[in-house]
Amino acid sequence: AQKVTQAQTEISVVEKEDVTLDCVYETRDTTYYLFWYKQPPSGELVFLIRRNSFDEQNEISGRYSWNFQKSTSSFNFTITASQVVDSAVYFCALDLTDSWGKLQFGAGTQVVVTP
Amino acid sequence: GAVVSQHPSWVICKSGTSVKIECRSLDFQATTMFWYRQFPKQSLMLMATSNEGSKATYEQGVEKDKFLINHASLTLSTLTVTSAHPEDSSFYICSAQIAGVPDTQYFGPGTRLTVL
Numbered sequence: 001a002q003k004v005t006q007a008q009t010e011i012s013v014v015e016k017e018d019v020t021l022d023c024v025y026e027t028r029d030t031t032y033y034l035f036w037y038k039q040p041p042s043g044e045l046v047f048l049i050r051r052n053s054f055d056e057q058n059e060i061s062g063r064y065s066w067n068f069q070k071s072t073s074s075f076n077f078t079i080t081a082s083q084v085v086d087s088a089v090y091f092c093a094l095d096l097t098d099s100w101g102k103l104q105f106g107a108g109t110q111v112v113v114t115p
Numbered sequence: 116g117a118v119v120s121q122h123p124s125w126v127i128c129k130s131g132t133s134v135k136i137e138c139r140s141l142d143f144q145a146t147t148m149f150w151y152r153q154f155p156k157q158s159l160m161l162m163a164t165s166n167e168g169s170k171a172t173y174e175q176g177v178e179k180d181k182f183l184i185n186h187a188s189l190t191l192s193t194l195t196v197t198s199a200h201p202e203d204s205s206f207y208i209c210s211a212q213i214a215g216v217p218d219t220q221y222f223g224p225g226t227r228l229t230v231l
Binding site: 033037042043044045047050052091095100101102103104105106107108 | 147149157158159160161164206208210212218219220221222224225227
């Protein structure tokens with residue numbers, strides 16, 4: 001069963017626009033980790049963030065920000081003032097305590113930023 | 116930072132041949148490594164968990180006799196695709212967990228396999 005849902009297959013924006021990527025997860029565990037990775041055309045996964053289930057504080061890192069809402073099981077990611085270099089596939093992933101390290105990835109969202 | 120390498124980065128082979136892919140943790144020891152497969156325009160799917168000194172555990176639907184995994188040292192795991200066929204063409208990505216730190220892992224750059 002799909003435990004991580006990224007409903008948006010592709011999002012196209014013009015440079016400098018903001019873009020928000022949705023991630024909804026499903027688990028009964030109380031302890032877990034959530035991740036976001038970026039996969040540019042080269043294929044190599046780039047780690048963006050790891051958040052444990054006990055830390056619901058939103059986080060900002062430069063143009064990136066994350067909104068973690070346990071009440072709705074969502075961990076959304078926003079890129080502010082997008083740039084062409086942000087064009088990539090972005091994956092949300094879930095790591096559960098009964099299977100540490102076995103990341104369950106969402107389907108991914110392709111972000112296309114045009115000049 | 117922790118670095119994981121994969122070799123080769125890409126390989127093209129004929130149907131029926133076997134291909135070995137290496138995953139190395141360059142600056143840390145990894146008791147556990149994971150192998151993922153990613154078909155074009157799809158997500159990453161976990162294939163197997165490789166533990167140093169023991170047999171790998173495979174996810175449901177993954178043929179262990181076709182995808183041989185060996186984790187002979189704390190810094191090296193290998194994935195051998197035996198008797199490869201065109202449907203095995205995919206992007207194979209490994210990740211390595213730092214020994215003693217189970218909630219942190221680092222991904223390799225991936226290996227693109229094309230079977231003709």
